[in-house]
Amino acid sequence: MLGELRGKRDLLICDLEAGVGTLLRLQPDQADRVLVVTEPTSKSIEVARRAASIASERSTVTVVANRIRSEEDESIIKSALPHYDLVLVPEEPAIVSADRQGLAPIDVDPQAPGVLAIVELGRRLMN
Amino acid sequence: MSGTLIIAHPVRSAALRVGPVRIAIVGKGGAGKSVISGTAARLLARRGGKVLALDSDPMPGLAISLGLGPLTEPFLEGAAEQSDDGRWRLRKGIGAARAVQRFAKVGPDGVRLLQFGKATPEGLGPIMGSLNAFFQVTHRLATTGVLREWNVVGDLPAGPRQAAFDWAPYADTFLVVVEPTWKSILSARRIARIATSRAGTVALFVANKVHGSSDVKLIEDRLGTAAFGAVPADPAVIEADRRGAAVIDETPACPAVTAIARLVDQLMRA
Numbered sequence: 001m002l003g004e005l006r007g008k009r010d011l012l013i014c015d016l017e018a019g020v021g022t023l024l025r026l027q028p029d030q031a032d033r034v035l036v037v038t039e040p041t042s043k044s045i046e047v048a049r050r051a052a053s054i055a056s057e058r059s060t061v062t063v064v065a066n067r068i069r070s071e072e073d074e075s076i077i078k079s080a081l082p083h084y085d086l087v088l089v090p091e092e093p094a095i096v097s098a099d100r101q102g103l104a105p106i107d108v109d110p111q112a113p114g115v116l117a118i119v120e121l122g123r124r125l126m127n
Numbered sequence: 128m129s130g131t132l133i134i135a136h137p138v139r140s141a142a143l144r145v146g147p148v149r150i151a152i153v154g155k156g157g158a159g160k161s162v163i164s165g166t167a168a169r170l171l172a173r174r175g176g177k178v179l180a181l182d183s184d185p186m187p188g189l190a191i192s193l194g195l196g197p198l199t200e201p202f203l204e205g206a207a208e209q210s211d212d213g214r215w216r217l218r219k220g221i222g223a224a225r226a227v228q229r230f231a232k233v234g235p236d237g238v239r240l241l242q243f244g245k246a247t248p249e250g251l252g253p254i255m256g257s258l259n260a261f262f263q264v265t266h267r268l269a270t271t272g273v274l275r276e277w278n279v280v281g282d283l284p285a286g287p288r289q290a291a292f293d294w295a296p297y298a299d300t301f302l303v304v305v306e307p308t309w310k311s312i313l314s315a316r317r318i319a320r321i322a323t324s325r326a327g328t329v330a331l332f333v334a335n336k337v338h339g340s341s342d343v344k345l346i347e348d349r350l351g352t353a354a355f356g357a358v359p360a361d362p363a364v365i366e367a368d369r370r371g372a373a374v375i376d377e378t379p380a381c382p383a384v385t386a387i388a389r390l391v392d393q394l395m396r397a
Binding site: 017018019020021024040041042043046047050053057073076099100101102 | 156157161184185186187188191197199245246247248250284285286307308309310345365368369370371
């Protein structure tokens with residue numbers, strides 16, 4: 001389906017399932033960029049390492065480090081995934097709150113730092 | 128004929144469970160399945176039972192939560208052989224009991240862990256022998272005499288797929304881990320319905336990462352049924368996860384471990 005849609009839309013964002021199952025079926029020309037979302041936990045980083053390795057054979061990779069609470073968290077991610085473009089998203093209570101309410105974080109608090117970090121990521125992707 | 132989607136209240140029964148605890152843990156990604164699986168397996172072992180923990184997630188998780196560290200190798204590679212027609216089968220002389228005896232890793236509290244391995248950059252191809260052996264072992268557990276009294280705790284990957292394709296035939300109970308978010312609750316309902324399509328199974332919802340009784344009520348209202356148990360949001364779990372350690376080793380008396388211990392006691396009585 002991704003192959004058929006390519007070139008027919010200005011922008012296509014595809015939210016893949018957890019793990020690397022779908023990613024392994026991605027063809028090299030189907031995505032301009034793969035965002036690998038991770039957290040500063042050993043399980044999440046291990047998954048991200050595998051996902052980034054698989055994705056880098058098929059596309060350009062940006063690692064999105066989510067729920068970052070400190071410089072220590074930042075350095076954990078940087079040392080575990082040193083060779084990738086990196087975007088940091090801080091731990092954000094507004095996103096947690098929006099999730100609980102079943103609402104979009106950008107509607108709940110568009111100025112929250114975590115939301116702004118994602119907005120900035122969007123701008124980077126568009127440029 | 129379908130199984131029963133229900134959902135026992137914690138005080139439903141005071142009668143002792145006749146057999147061992149045989150559960151599969153399911154839920155949306157990030158719900159806390161591995162932490163609950165690993166901790167419950169350790170606590171079951173501390174209550175005197177033999178425990179087999181089964182990690183059928185191709186992504187890392189359960190070994191860490193059991194306290195074994197980040198094991199990724201395909202444990203059952205040596206248990207499988209490929210026939211001329213390309214099909215994988217268990218090697219001659221290897222059944223479920225021998226597979227557990229020979230290939231399971233022994234973890235803290237004597238818990239035995241079997242895993243088929245983790246996805247590689249080439250996908251599951253390189254671990255296909257271990258994966259097939261794992262699947263076949265899980266299907267023989269119920270009929271293997273010497274394992275009949277073992278408790279079994281299976282940690283399934285996110286989503287309903289493995290439950291739908293009978294990756295947990297050993298389980299009479301699916302613990303559906305659910306967070307107090309709409310996405311998690313909607314996923315939990317769907318996963319529970321699919322998991323209990325096999326006759327003789329029940330789904331019990333475990334509210335995880337809750338901040339007080341209002342979160343439990345929110346989950347119960349949206350599920351339309353009572354939760355079997357609740358595990359609080361606990362910084363100790365987050366810290367252990369960040370360090371790649373088992374929370375039961377790092378902070379054994381923390382609220383989350385205490386709540387999982389209550390869950391285990393309920394399961395032993397359920």
